[in-house]
Amino acid sequence: MAAALTLYTNPMSRGRIARWMMEEIGQPYEVDYLGYGGTLKSEEYLAINPMGKVPALRHGDLVVTECAAICAYLADAFPEAGLAPDPADRADYYRWLFFAAGPVEAAITNKAMGFVLPEGKGRSAGYGSLDHVLEALETAVAGKTYIAGGAFSAADVYAGSQIGWGLQFGTIPARPAFVSYWDGMKTRPAYVRASELDDAAMPKPQ
Structure with a gap:
């Protein structure tokens, strides 16, 4: 069974970049929308991203933050999508x-x-x-x-x-x-x- 993918984001943020990348890889994923000044600064989310900002990606037990890192990670994790050159x-x-x-x-x-x-x-x-x-x-x-x-x-x-x-x-x-x-x-x-x-x-x- 493939590891679950969860995107932590807010629609008014750079998380839109990661959302686009998620759609490009063509894999099922869940979205957890977080609110500014609220759930973004909760202890639960700070354990995922100590910066208290979005986006963040959870892939099974792995966590990736920063949009460019998320894009590069997903391209490598799902090579069948063809989103990175050889x-x-x-x-x-x-x-x-x-x-x-x-x-x-x-x-x-x-x-x-x-x-x-x-x-x-x-x-x-x-x-x-x-x-x-x-x-x-x-x-x-x-x-x-x-x-x-x-x-x-x-x-x-x-x-x-x-x-x-x-x-x-x-x-x-x-x-x-x-x-x-x-x-x-x-x-x-x-x-x-x-x-x-x-x-x-x-x-x-x-």
Whole structure:
């Protein structure tokens, strides 16, 4: 009997990335929605993720946190889904998956929060500047259907989510390369299913 999969998430969170990945692997799973300031900080959940944030994944007795790690883990745990290249061909896969999780996430979050780096401190921040990050991301997707090689992968789930949200909320400029890449991602059946499921779980207006 296969180990059970449980996704701990909130529909208004980065857990939507993990939900998309869950739909891509095509395995049965359960969802435990957690509330901000409530069950997220319960002793029971802190035993799963001491950070008290979502998403987290339980696979049998194993726990994985952090979206990029969840995506990479699921791609390896369910190779039949074809969501990771062969080990010898994973350079771009690892490169762009973790670039999206590191520099892209940090630069966009800092910009959205209004954090301004002191003059000359770009190298200390690790990502240089938002402009440099966006230029690099643009080269990763320009003229491509997929970000790493010739097939869809977990790297597209993560990078695609970042680009999709960035275009939606205006934190990533609508450059042709970004728009074209996201147009190819947002019609994937697994993404559509994941979005519909999370949208249906959104809090209803009072």
